[in-house]
Amino acid sequence: xxxxxxxxxxxxxxxLRIVYDSPRxxxxxxxxxxxxxxxxxxxxxxxESGCGKSTLLFGIAQLHSAxxxxxxxxxxxxxxDLVTLPPKxxxxxxxxxxxxxxxxxxxxxxxxxxxxxxxxDAILAHEKWTEERIRERSAEVLRLVAIDSVHLGSYPxxxxxxxxxxxxxxxxxxxxxxxxxxxxxTSALDVVAQRSLMVQIxxxxxxxxxxxVFVTHDMSLVSHFSDRLLVMYAGQVVEFGPxxxxxxxxxxxxxxxxxxxxxxxxxxxxxxxxxxxDPPNLANPPAGCRFxxxxxxxQDVCKTDVPDLYTLGAxxxxxxxxxxxxxxxxxxxxLATEVTAS
Amino acid sequence: xTPLLETKDLSRHFKVGSKLFSHQLLHAVDDVNLTIxxxxxxxxxxxxxxxxxxxxxxxxxxxxxxxxxxxxxxKDLAQLRGRRQQLQYRSDVPMVFQDPFASLNPVYKVSHGxxxxxxxxxxxxxxxxRHEELLRVVAAVGLNPPEEIIERYPYELSGxxxxxxGFAQALAYRPKLILADEPVSMLDVxxxxxxxxxxxxxxxxxxxxxxxxxxxxxxxxxVSDRVMVMYGGHVVESxxxxxxxxxxxxxxxxxxxxxxxxxxxxxxxxxxxxxxEPPAVIDPKPGCRFxxxxxxxxxxxxxxxxLLQPLDPQHKAACHVTAPAPALSS
Numbered sequence: 001x002x003x004x005x006x007x008x009x010x011x012x013x014x015x016l017r018i019v020y021d022s023p024r025x026x027x028x029x030x031x032x033x034x035x036x037x038x039x040x041x042x043x044x045x046x047x048e049s050g051c052g053k054s055t056l057l058f059g060i061a062q063l064h065s066a067x068x069x070x071x072x073x074x075x076x077x078x079x080x081d082l083v084t085l086p087p088k089x090x091x092x093x094x095x096x097x098x099x100x101x102x103x104x105x106x107x108x109x110x111x112x113x114x115x116x117x118x119x120x121d122a123i124l125a126h127e128k129w130t131e132e133r134i135r136e137r138s139a140e141v142l143r144l145v146a147i148d149s150v151h152l153g154s155y156p157x158x159x160x161x162x163x164x165x166x167x168x169x170x171x172x173x174x175x176x177x178x179x180x181x182x183x184x185x186t187s188a189l190d191v192v193a194q195r196s197l198m199v200q201i202x203x204x205x206x207x208x209x210x211x212x213v214f215v216t217h218d219m220s221l222v223s224h225f226s227d228r229l230l231v232m233y234a235g236q237v238v239e240f241g242p243x244x245x246x247x248x249x250x251x252x253x254x255x256x257x258x259x260x261x262x263x264x265x266x267x268x269x270x271x272x273x274x275x276x277x278d279p280p281n282l283a284n285p286p287a288g289c290r291f292x293x294x295x296x297x298x299q300d301v302c303k304t305d306v307p308d309l310y311t312l313g314a315x316x317x318x319x320x321x322x323x324x325x326x327x328x329x330x331x332x333x334x335l336a337t338e339v340t341a342s
Numbered sequence: 343x344t345p346l347l348e349t350k351d352l353s354r355h356f357k358v359g360s361k362l363f364s365h366q367l368l369h370a371v372d373d374v375n376l377t378i379x380x381x382x383x384x385x386x387x388x389x390x391x392x393x394x395x396x397x398x399x400x401x402x403x404x405x406x407x408x409x410x411x412x413x414x415x416x417k418d419l420a421q422l423r424g425r426r427q428q429l430q431y432r433s434d435v436p437m438v439f440q441d442p443f444a445s446l447n448p449v450y451k452v453s454h455g456x457x458x459x460x461x462x463x464x465x466x467x468x469x470x471x472r473h474e475e476l477l478r479v480v481a482a483v484g485l486n487p488p489e490e491i492i493e494r495y496p497y498e499l500s501g502x503x504x505x506x507x508g509f510a511q512a513l514a515y516r517p518k519l520i521l522a523d524e525p526v527s528m529l530d531v532x533x534x535x536x537x538x539x540x541x542x543x544x545x546x547x548x549x550x551x552x553x554x555x556x557x558x559x560x561x562x563x564x565v566s567d568r569v570m571v572m573y574g575g576h577v578v579e580s581x582x583x584x585x586x587x588x589x590x591x592x593x594x595x596x597x598x599x600x601x602x603x604x605x606x607x608x609x610x611x612x613x614x615x616x617x618x619e620p621p622a623v624i625d626p627k628p629g630c631r632f633x634x635x636x637x638x639x640x641x642x643x644x645x646x647x648x649l650l651q652p653l654d655p656q657h658k659a660a661c662h663v664t665a666p667a668p669a670l671s672s
Contacts, residue, residue: 048530048532048533049500049501049530160390160391161390189390190389190390190557191389191557191558191559191598191601191602192389192557192597192598192601193389193390194601194603195600195601195603196601217530217531217532218531218603219531219605220531220603220604220605221603223603223604223605224603224605247605257532258531258532259605261531261532261534261535262531262534262535262560262561263535263538263560263561263563263564264560264604265559265560265563265587265599265602265604266604269563269564269584271539272535272539272564273535273536273539274532274533274534274535274536274539275532275533278500278502278503
């Protein structure tokens with residue numbers, strides 16, 4: 001399963017393990033995740049609540065705090081391992097090279113200070129700019145996200161939800177970082193605002209050339225925007241490949257179920273079942289394949305054999321954690337798939 | 343057949359502005375005519391600020407209407423007198439809230455809320471009948487085994503399970519109509535379908551009507567019989583779900599549909615309309631409220647408020663361009 005690091009990788013997460021220490025023993029929320037992001041690439045990370053996707057993101061930005069800790073692995077960003085980097089160097093690099101946009105901008109902004117003040121804080125943490133230069137740059141990034149610079153003097157409550165979220169993105173752009181990590185930035189918005197924000201992020205990315213790691217539970221949201229898609233389940237990567245391939249020919253039963261879990265506005269109306277059951281308790285994950293209790297095509301062997309992340313024979317750029325793709329003695333899930341589909 | 347619930351030119355305005363004697367009025371809901379029949383799921387669709395939650399609160403009698411009338415089973419709600427009649431209405435028309443993490447009391451078992459409702463609204467039941475009814479409603483929303491679930495505390499349940507408890511609470515009152523305000527928007531995409539299926543089951547097996555408030559038009563299509571699209575406090579299009587969604591007439595409905603992420607369809611969106619913000623309808627002048635974002639607006643849209651015009655007996659739209667009013671003959 002060793003993924004070769006492309007020499008030009010901007011971010012290279014290697015075998016990252018993050019555990020939460022609990023009174024009943026450690027809970028592993030991120031079990032050996034490998035992920036590479038190239039400069040300018042848009043990588044989507046999808047999965048249900050509790051699958052470890054936000055934990056992974058916190059691990060990448062080194063924002064985790066106790067009881068979470070890194071139990072192993074490396075996070076190589078521009079060749080430096082963030083896990084072992086001294087705090088001073090880490091602080092220097094954060095926001096300048098690696099920025100984070102949090103889930104609900106409603107709460108991420110300080111309600112009693114103006115947008116401009118908060119931008120200034122972020123700048124002064126890194127640079128000794130003059131007032132004038134700070135104003136100039138702040139106004140410039142606000143214009144990038146199509147907000148009038150008059151709002152530098154506004155308080156967060158004076159902006160709509162979509163504007164607040166865009167202001168957060170503007171703040172992340174202050175130093176034009178190489179990588180922006182986004183944790184469900186659109187989940188508090190309605191459909192129209194959500195779509196327009198996605199289009200804007202994509203436009204900015206093409207204009208400024210930063211890479212994006214985008215976490216969401218809504219697989220369909222990233223379908224038109226991400227270059228590669230990583231599907232997580234129970235702390236593990238279960239599928240990773242070019243977005244179009246994952247959508248058109250999902251190779252893991254979980255990706256397939258996720259994709260079929262939401263109703264379409266086109267085509268015939270079909271009854272859907274969603275994914276039965278709940279995500280597993282990570283303190284005590286199921287034996288064998290972690291998805292087997294909810295898998296529509298699970299077989300007996302799935303309860304005992306632990307699947308690895310296999311390269312697909314048909315397309316070498318897709319990885320799948322399903323016994324159907326193991327090189328020796330793969331199981332046959334095609335028949336069962338047809339039965340559930342009919 | 344009289345509809346179960348009907349509103350007539352229902353409006354709700356809020357005073358806004360920081361000045362003490364400010365007379366600015368925010369028109370959250372303006373002249374809405376809504377009907378809900380028995381055993382029917384009606385979806386109320388619109389973006390944040392379109393007035394859909396205000397509608398729910400008007401129907402739940404949290405707000406009093408500024409103007410207009412609500413009739414339930416032929417009776418005007420403004421005529422309800424006394425606690426008994428109020429209680430009766432509240433048990434006929436309960437509400438399910440958006441956030442399942444905030445709407446259940448964390449220090450009580452989940453059976454507590456359901457039992458309290460039963461005691462209040464169905465005092466004729468004795469303790470054992472109450473317990474039986476408790477188990478029945480929990481099972482009816484697909485929580486199994488009910489004996490075990492009712493002993494749990496909210497933190498022991500997932501978001502989807504908690505929201506099912508929300509529906510079980512409403513169901514315990516033997517309601518005629520459940521007001522569900524964005525019941526699935528806080529849940530993961532993968533478990534939303536389960537809740538939508540519960541709603542359809544309540545309609546089919548319990549005979550309950552549901553007002554399903556959402557901004558997700560795809561889920562509205564999946565579960566509802568009729569759909570009403572709101573924009574800026576006005577209903578801009580309404581009709582049978584299939585006919586509205588397969589042949590949307592109002593440009594706003596078309597925008598909503600194009601914004602739904604669908605990996606099976608090519609990406610197409612008129613970014614101009616999508617980027618603009620929904621209006622704050624403060625002291626509105628006559629005219630179409632969507633005109634600033636509308637790709638097909640004409641001169642008339644700036645002066646005359648379009649009214650809902652029937653396109654066929656059931657499908658109506660309020661647009662000067664796609665659903666012009668019949669010319670006045672005089």
